[in-house]
Amino acid sequence: MKRNYCVSLLVLSGVFILITGCAPFVENNRIEEIAPVIFWSIDQGEEGRLSICTLVPPLVKEKKRLLTQNVHLLKEGGKLFNLIYYRELKLGQLRMLLVNEEVAKQGLNSLINTLFIDPEVSPRLYLVIIKGDFEAYIQNQLDKQPNLDYFLYRMFKHYEEKHQGEMSIVNLHTFMKNLHTPLSVPFLPVFKAGKESFTYEGTAFFRHDAMIATASGIDDQIMQLLSNDHYLRLLPIPSLSVTVGHIRSKVRIKLADSSAAVNVELYGRVEEYRGDKDILDHAEATELNDQIQTYLEKHTLELLQKMQRWKVDPLEIGRHTMTPFTKPMSDEAWLEKWQQLKFDVNYDIDIQPFVEKK
Amino acid sequence: MNNHEMLSTGQTPISIDALERMLSNMTDAEIIDRHYNKDQKVTLLYIETLINPERLNESVIEPLNRGLHDSIYDAISSTKVSEISTMEEAEVALMRGCVILHDPSQSQWWSVLIESSLSRAIESSETETILYGPKDSFSEQLEQNITMIRRRLPLTTLKAERFTVGSTSKTPVVMMYIEGLTNPEFVDTARSKIIEIDFDLFLDSSHLAAFMEDHTHSVFPQYQQTDRPDTCAYALDIGKLTILVGNTPFALIAPITFFHLFQSPEDYINRWLVASFLRIIRYLSFFLSLILIPLYVALSTHHYQMIPMQILFVLLESRSKLPFSPFWEALLMLITLEIIKEASLRMPSKSGQTLGVIGGIVIGEATVSAGFSSTVLIVLVGISAIASFLVPNYLVTKSNTLIQFGFLVLSSFLGLLGIVLGIIGVLAHLNSLTSLKQPYFAPLAPFYWRGWMDVFIRGPLKYMKSRPEYLHPLQRWRYGRRR
Incomplete structure (x- = not known):
């Protein structure tokens, strides 16, 4: 009886281990013996190879150094890192994948898939496109900011959690979802790396897995308003000497056969004004409102026309073609139609001056 | 009972010789002969350390001296008088604090209970202290x-x-x-x-x-x-x-039931919301004290991926130069903590402060600065130790420690899976237990839905109208009118 009990207990324990997908042979993950990598930077290497670099040791107050490898395969780089460093580098805490613009233009599918199928790598992995030499930037910052990798991660996390409209922060899961959703366009943030600076540049749009173009400056701001966050903390318009803040938008799109009407309701308040108008005067405030409206309409139309040329639809206007009982339009058919569309952009702006008029 | 009946039941008839033999070499045993009504002899036998001498005088000696009654039974001014006839009865009576009286003229034996009321005063409970509510506690009497x-x-x-x-x-x-x-x-x-x-x-x-x-x-x-x-x-x-x-x-x-061990008399004194909150805190603390250290071992040995990066930053820094693996580090600290806890119980109370200083500051600080333990573990051990004391029943606190060691071993080998298996094991064990042949895990298993009001929370007293169903009381309602 007791023997049967022990046997059933062993069998049950075995079943518990197997059905949960846990391997009975685990790797040595003792945290003091490993180096959990936070980021990988991937650049175009020599002879069609990939140049992978990372910072070691991550998260520990020790002298940092940059490890770089020229490899054919992503995981090959991971293996070679282990051979030249005294702690085993582990990918379980990989939080950022910084891909150079040139590599992104060739397509990210193989790189992303490698990480996506790795059970150790979390889908909360920030994907970032880099313009310039990130390696040089990190190398230059080693002594100035030893925990730069950690601070970069905190920055991405900060802007991801509350959609504030400053940056298009995208993680692996969102990117993959956009990539495999019909009539949807994946996009990623673009940062420009110089020797001394690391600056947000704009939003990169992808056709399938290859980067097509970047929207920067006012285009990126309009992109945040119309699609990504529907909110902008601040929108400076230097040509009108005004900064509008706390802008929220409601976008209504009406799609006809050969045209699309984009109606945007905008709510915000003037945060700063350095122009000649007396914005406490109703007539002059209305005039400023009209100028902002015209400015936004003009730039929105220009952005949409650029998107038509790039053959990307990040506003997902194509989804308006879907009806309950008809077959959805294919991506190719939609893009064909997308390029022919005539846009009618209308803004309905309600911007409060910062001082209430009595 | 006559002699013949006694022999048939294996009992020995009482006799003065047998009693003298029984009480030989007992310095506190007394055998006294007194005279009653001048011509009647009375023998008194007692153990003076077990009786109250003042009451002996009042109830037996003085009435006998006065000799106002015809029989000894009538003379004794006590309600606790009974006639005895066997040696076994006499032995029990003597050891309970009775005086045995022998009346040779009537061949009768009497026992009078005048036990010594040696006891300490009624004091407040030291093991289950409460701020409000009755303060008296049981004594040895x-x-x-x-x-x-x-x-x-x-x-x-x-x-x-x-x-x-x-x-x-x-x-x-x-x-x-x-x-x-x-x-x-x-x-x-x-x-x-x-x-x-x-x-x-x-x-x-x-x-x-x-x-x-x-x-x-x-x-x-x-x-x-x-x-x-x-x-x-x-x-x-x-x-x-x-x-x-x-x-x-x-x-x-x-x-x-298992849940009774988490109930304190103060639960029924506090406002019900406060009492419920405190009771939930107790359950959480019990759970926390069980898994906090094993969780540390599991995460830092197997699942570094699951540690939030901000915490990993702290953990890597504090563990980077330690000589022990997380398991041995945790085991060492837990055993040290148990030694301190045990010592604080055994030491005289005046040395308690010294022990607190040595245990808390010297050992805690010194192990970190000597590089034997990480600061994170010291914090976790502290939280875990304090959390374990929230359970009102001290015996559960002790069993808690033992389970924690079991979880520690499981987490070291199997990581989080080990902890989950451990929890399943403990729950299965609790479910299999019985107290006085009644299920120990009631009202959860078997499930009595009406019992929810006094398990994890303590509902308002006036809504707790029925007695717990799992106790199968013969009177279900606590209100007289609804019986």
Whole structure:
């Protein structure tokens, strides 16, 4: 009886281990013996190879150094890192994948898939496109900011959690979802790396897995308003000497056969004004409102026309073609139609001056 | 009972020679001859350390000296007089604190109970302290303890059955229950368990519990030990029974469930929302004290991926130069903590502060600066130790430590899976336990949905209209009008 009990207990324990997908042979993950990598930077290497670099040791107050490898395969780089460093580098805490613009233009599918199928790598992995030499930037910052990798991660996390409209922060899961959703366009943030600076540049749009173009400056701001966050903390318009803040938008799109009407309701308040108008005067405030409206309409139309040329639809206007009982339009058919569309952009702006008029 | 009947039952007839032989070499035994009404001789036998000399004078000596009555029985001014006829009865009587009187003219033997009331004063409980509510607690005096319960439950239906356990200790045991309310099945089971006990020495109620419990090898107590009369009165009122043991202030309450161990008398004094919050905190603390350290070992040994990066930053920094693996580090610290805890119990109270300084500051600080332990673990051990003390029952706190060690080993080998398996094991074990043959994990398993009001939360008293269903009380409603 007791023997049967022990046997059933062993069998049950075995079943518990197997059905949960846990391997009975685990790797040595003792945290003091490993180096959990936070980021990988991937650049175009020599002879069609990939140049992978990372910072070691991550998260520990020790002298940092940059490890770089020229490899054919992503995981090959991971293996070679282990051979030249005294702690085993582990990918379980990989939080950022910084891909150079040139590599992104060739397509990210193989790189992303490698990480996506790795059970150790979390889908909360920030994907970032880099313009310039990130390696040089990190190398230059080693002594100035030893925990730069950690601070970069905190920055991405900060802007991801509350959609504030400053940056298009995208993680692996969102990117993959956009990539495999019909009539949807994946996009990623673009940062420009110089020797001394690391600056947000704009939003990169992808056709399938290859980067097509970047929207920067006012285009990126309009992109945040119309699609990504529907909110902008601040929108400076230097040509009108005004900064509008706390802008929220409601976008209504009406799609006809050969045209699309984009109606945007905008709510915000003037945060700063350095122009000649007396914005406490109703007539002059209305005039400023009209100028902002015209400015936004003009730039929105220009952005949409650029998107038509790039053959990307990040506003997902194509989804308006879907009806309950008809077959959805294919991506190719939609893009064909997308390029022919005539846009009618209308803004309905309600911007409060910062001082209430009595 | 005549001599012939005694021989047939194996009992020895009482005689002065046999009593003298029995009391030989006992310095505190006294055999005194007195004269009553000048011509009648009376022999008094007693053990002076067990009797009250003043009451002996008042109840026996002085009435005999006055000689106003015809018989000795009439002369003794005590209600606790009984006639005895066998040596066995005489031995029991002498050891209980009786004086034995022999009237040679009538060939009669009498025992008069004038026991010494040697006892400490009624003090407040040290093991189950509360801020508000009754402060009295049991003492070693059995009769006094019964009085404290009877004053709270002045009912003739409150029965007190007396037993004697222990072949050498002859410990008196009193089982109390409310007739017509407590399920008779519990009473019969407890009675038969007490009667079946065959052992020599019972110095505490826990010894009795060890012989009465259904599962000897479990770490969980199956009888609630308390020295609070209000806890006993509440238990009796909801349909449980209470067993009082002589010479110990701790009574046993049964049947109990796992959840009773988390209830404090103060729960019924605080506002119900506050009491519920405190009770939930107790459960959380119990869980936390079980898994906090094993979780640290599991995460830092196997699942570094699951640690939030901000915490990983701290953890990597504090563990980077340690000589021990997380398991050995945790084991070392937990054993050290147990040593400190055990020492603080055994040391005289005046040395307690010194121990606190040595344990808390010197060992805590020194292990970190010497590089034996990480600061994170020290913090976790501290939280875990404090959390374990939130459970009102001290015996659970002790079993908690043992389970924690088990979880520690499991987490070291299997990581989080080990902890989950451990929790499943503990829950399965709790589910299999019984207290006085009643399910230990009720009202969750078996499920009694009406019991929710006094399990994880403590509902408003006026809504707790019925007694717990899992105790199968004969009177379900607590309100008189609805019975």
